[in-house]
Amino acid sequence: xxxxxxxxxxxxxxxxxxxxxxxxxxxxxxxxxxxxxxxxxxxxxxxxxxxxxxxxxxxxxxxxxxxxxxxxxxxxxxxxxxxxxxxxxxxxxxxxxxxxxxxxxxxxxxxxxxxxxxxxxxxxxxxxxxxxxxxxxxxxxxxxxxxxxxxxxxxxxxxxxxxxxxxxxxxxxxxxxxxxxxxxxxxxxxxxxxxxxxxxxxxxxxxxxxxxx
Numbered sequence: 001x002x003x004x005x006x007x008x009x010x011x012x013x014x015x016x017x018x019x020x021x022x023x024x025x026x027x028x029x030x031x032x033x034x035x036x037x038x039x040x041x042x043x044x045x046x047x048x049x050x051x052x053x054x055x056x057x058x059x060x061x062x063x064x065x066x067x068x069x070x071x072x073x074x075x076x077x078x079x080x081x082x083x084x085x086x087x088x089x090x091x092x093x094x095x096x097x098x099x100x101x102x103x104x105x106x107x108x109x110x111x112x113x114x115x116x117x118x119x120x121x122x123x124x125x126x127x128x129x130x131x132x133x134x135x136x137x138x139x140x141x142x143x144x145x146x147x148x149x150x151x152x153x154x155x156x157x158x159x160x161x162x163x164x165x166x167x168x169x170x171x172x173x174x175x176x177x178x179x180x181x182x183x184x185x186x187x188x189x190x191x192x193x194x195x196x197x198x199x200x201x202x203x204x205x206x207x208x209x210x211x212x213x
Contacts, residue, residue: 006161007066011044018046020189025201026050026105029134035100038124040089040117041107043067045074048082055080055101059094061087064161089117094124101125105134108169109196110162118176122206131178131204136196137185138166144195151195165195178204 018026027050034054039047042060044067051058060075060082062068068084075082087093089104089111102121111117121131139145148166157164174180183202 003064003161004066006159007064010161011067011070014044014046017189022046022188023050025134025188025199029103029105029132029201030055033101033103033130033132036098037101037103038092038094038099038121039103039105040092040121041104041110042071042084043106045071045078045082045084047103047105048074048078051078051080051082053079058082059099060084061089061092061094063088090120092120092124096123097126097129099124099126099129101130101132103132105132106136108133108135108172109164109167110160112162114167114169114172115176118173118178122177125206127206129206131173131206132202133169133173133204134199134201135169136165136188136199137169139198144197148195156195160196163196170200173204177207179207180204 026047030047030050030052033052035056037055037058039058039060042062058080060071062071062084063086068086072084075084085093089107102125108114108117139148152164152166170180170183181203183200185198185200187198
């Protein structure tokens with residue numbers, strides 16, 4: 001999946017966003033994670049530096065070649081073992097029930113079908129496994145929600161790598177069979193004319209039964 005213009009733009013903007021507060025969000029997202037992790041849509045590897053020592057390994061899945069190359073370089077200096085591989089959220093290159101934790105970070109906005117992607121996350125998680133999520137979501141009414149709907153209906157997705165700004169991702173997570181155990185909703189970036197806000201950050205638990213063997 002090649003999106004060369006967006007990929008280059010993202011690789012330039014992501015460090016600036018981290019300096020404005022996103023790095024702290026990434027740290028909170030991953031705090032306390034342990035065991036085998038699959039990161040779905042790893043981008044340029046912005047999360048890698050924040051994985052805690054309890055993580056045994058990270059399988060970082062990224063479809064875009066330019067971002068995947070950046071992620072591979074970031075993996076070399078990560079504090080835990082990270083393997084960067086090609087793949088998509090709707091067809092993860094991982095076995096059933098092979099991960100303790102699945103991480104989605106600013107990726108469910110751009111997948112073609114959230115339910116398919118979340119079903120794949122549930123498939124690769126062990127029964128009772130954890131979904132860590134950090135996503136921008138639909139506003140709850142007001143002018144911003146109107147702007148989001150217009151953006152999604154016109155050109156936003158074309159220029160933003162398939163991103164959709166008006167998605168109720170928390171509801172999608174629950175509809176996919178996860179139980180949300182913790183969620184924080186906040187405005188970021190605050191007080192800026194950006195339709196990709198507010199954000200949610202939290203943890204959910206898989207209650208979908210594992211594969212029958």
